[in-house]
Structures are given as structure tokens and as C-alpha cells.
Amino acid sequence: MNTKKIQDRAERKKLKRAARKKRAPKPKRDYPRGSKKPKLKKKGPGAPPRR
DSSP: OOOTTOOOHHHHHHHHHHHHHHSOOOOOOSSOTTTTSOOOOOOOTTSOOOO
């Protein structure tokens, strides 16, 4: 929804909220959140941690 022309913040927020309620719900995820993040192996004691 384009609310660029509406100056009043409260009015703009109200319109956006109404549009969000009308919209269809988001589909379920195909995979768990964060599961595609790169996994880091822990280093041994005394070694500097990986970043």
C-alpha cells in the first residue's frame, strides 16, 4: 500500500494496519528459521574464537 501522500502519521499507521489485516496470512516456512546459516565449528581451548 502506498501511503506516501498521507502526511499524518497516525492516519498512515491506521491505513497500513487495516491493509495488513485484509491481506492473506503468510504461508508456513519450508524450513526452520536460521537453518540455512553457516554452521561454525568450535575451536579448542586457548585458540581464538572464529568470527
